[in-house]
Amino acid sequence: MSFSKSPLSDQLGFGALVTDLDPAMISDTETRQELIDLWIDRGVIVFRGLPDDPDTQIELSRVFGNPAVHPFKSVTAQGNIQELADITYNPDRGDIVRIGDGPPLGAWMPWHFDLVYVERINHGGILRAKTLPADGGQTGFIDGLEAYTRLPEELRQEIDDLYVVYRFNGDIAGLRHGNEPGIVLDRMNVGSTEIMGQIDKFPAVSHPLVFTQAETGRKVLNFSPWFSLGIEGMDRQNSDRILSQVADVMIDKSNAYFHQWEEGDMVLWDNWRIVHCACGVPANQSRHMQRTTIEGDYGFGRQTEWSEQLESA
């Protein structure tokens, strides 16, 4: 073993912390296989102690697949590093939400899979903190494999063959299922506003609500509250009934891991099973993260004609 590994939490069945990984060993074939196996087994890996730079982040990403270019040009990292997407919050132009009586928050994002609004969902990503806020800024992770095991048997049977329709939506407070109670979007960020103005370029797609992890045969509950429009081929009432129950199980925070960032951390997750969220920062503080988009195709995404029925209902 060319690195040390330990569970992220004794309570959760997913997540691993990797330390003592010599950057020179990232090119070693055996080390690469060990890291891939750990990723598939545990879903989330926190790397601590690696050199804090984009080159290491991209090289590490290559262990798990090809770093792809994000479909939104507006997020390509400064310096035009194609393999990196900037995930930034700027107090002057970012999203601002309020949750109930809480203070205004920037850099807040609901539970989601990355790129679930396109047919080919990327297999993963590595997130690195470039500028950390003084307070807050945690990233939450929940395992769809574990969530599947928590479903009541009756619901499990009902959803087995269903597909969910997804479309990009910049309204992070307007989720149909899995919304934080009392959330209000005070300002939509500039990038999302621009994309919403040309949303026809991003037609709706659908993804199965349950699929089987190819490497292990385990079933994954595959629901992203953000971007979801509803169940393909189903009327609004039934779709809402099912997805509200699914959301309750999928994003149950008592089964989440919340990562408190330390400078230099890199966090990898399996985007085909792990939903994630950003807990937000005080609205007057900046946050700058950079993410790789690790290519892949699980083969189940497809175009759909069903979005109009759901969007108008």
Ligand SMILES: [Fe+2]
């Ligand atoms: Fe994300």
